[in-house]
Amino acid sequence: MLLEQARAEVAELLGARPDEVSFTSSGTQAVHLGVLGALRGRRRIGRHLVTGAVEHSSVLHAAEVHEHDGGTVETVGVDRTGRVDAAAFAAAVSRPGTALACLQTANHEVGTLQPVAEAAQACLAAGVPLLVDAAQSAGRLPVPDGWSILTASAHKWGGPAGVGVLAIRKGTRWRSPYPQDERERRRVPGFENVPAVVAAAAALRARVAEEAAQGPRMSALVDRIRAEVPRLVPDVEVIGDPVRRLPHIVTFSCLYVEGEALLTELDRAGFAVSSGSSCTASTLRPSHVLEAMGVLTHGNVRVSLPRGVTDGDVDRFLAVLPDVVRRIRASLGVQ
């Protein structure tokens, strides 16, 4: 009962029918199941997969599995803002033998919105299902139309960790890549975490309700950071689309600064930020998003504004940052 109520609610808020929605143990699992299941369902039609170059690693790793399994993968490039080339994407999906196309609603590192409407149109024309990864935008922005498979993650909209959403549009061919199991319409193995699912639905409802007021407020704070950081700190590149973007994410790179040092110093000042710089990654490689965009990868900082962030918090960040960057540069002998 509780589960079905939560399902109906999440379905309505995401623009799906309840019987299209399954709950997974994470957004990552939703993507893995969505990608591999759709490819399996269309195996006879073709084994070609098209994805954007800056998709979440869950998409890229699922694509890797597909490639190891003998399938082919085509990655469509992005422009300097991180936006997928819609014409190239359309050309790629129209290639015969394309089994599935994947595109995120918005990029998780730089916030740039992707051309999902154009991609959906191209996929419809080519008869190719489109997996839309809405993890970054669900609850904040309306889910775009035209998806065949939709994935999302509850903790991104303020719900508990450990709940993902996999919605499969009626009529979409999909076959589980796992051994058969009865749960979640045979789409997701194992029992649902009902309390967490109920909490996720409540959190989504709350996020959607408050976003009308909070979205524009956050977006204005992001505008402020985007404008002020290059004014206050020399040699900074603000990254991502300034307008067609998520309301709450802003990313910039500081020349001649080590990302790790920047994270440590900002943490000391009370700011928990992220970085796509190689020195902060276990792989010692820069983020594939920044690489694909061709932007500065070192000295990278991503600020995700939390719920309840105040103007005063942003004031303090802008007050602290210039000196932090100056000190790190001085330690490397850069004036």
Added chain:
Amino acid sequence: MWRRRTGGARGGDTRDLAGGTADTGVGKDGAGEPALTIDALGRKCPIPIIMLAERINEVAMRDVIAVLADDPAAFTDIPAWCRLKSHEHVASHELPQGGWSIHVRRNY
């Protein structure tokens, strides 16, 4: 995977990220041999870029500097630095031992 790997999974490949020139061959850099070579092999970003920024004024206007680097970040960051600083990224050539020789033309 389809991402670029260090050590030449794609073998002998050159890329022009700056989009400023169609020529990527070593012999086609215009100036021919680089006027100066900076050895930043084994150095992590941002050090290779700091070395480049410190020494670019040692060559004559329109001359080419080669930066030898094997930190994967340098492959993206040196062309990005050129764009930000209005210098020209001429080409990046893969080195047989891994890493790249990244050619930059001083514009001012």
